[in-house]
Amino acid sequence: MISPNLPSISLCKCIVYFHDGNSRTxxxxxxxxxxxxPNQALGIRRLEKMLNxxxxxxxxxxxxxxxxxxxxxxxxxxNGIRLF
Known part of the structure; x- marks a missing residue:
């Protein structure tokens, strides 16, 4: 189960801008x-997997x-390419 206070306990956040003009965090x-x-590297890998x-x-x-x-x-x- 995902924690309801996820924004306060997460180590990273990802802001995504979609082609249709919307954005989500x-x-x-x-x-x-x-x-x-908490493992920040694990969180980053999971965010990258979600994107790709x-x-x-x-x-x-x-x-x-x-x-x-x-x-x-x-x-x-x-556009799917990591800049840095």
């Missing part, structure tokens, strides 16, 4: 089970940030 799932320590499998061909730009008030940019994608 997704939060990372950083744990393998309830009592596990679930939303393949539907989005134009995606940016992964640290989930903090002024979090730094971790990765940026444009």
């Amino acid at each position: 997704f939060y990372s799932l950083d744990k393998t089970h309830k009592r596990a320590k 499998v679930r939303f393949k061909g539907l989005w134009e730009t995606a940016i992964i940030y640290e989930n903090q008030p002024n979090g730094k940019e971790i990765a940026k994608y444009n």
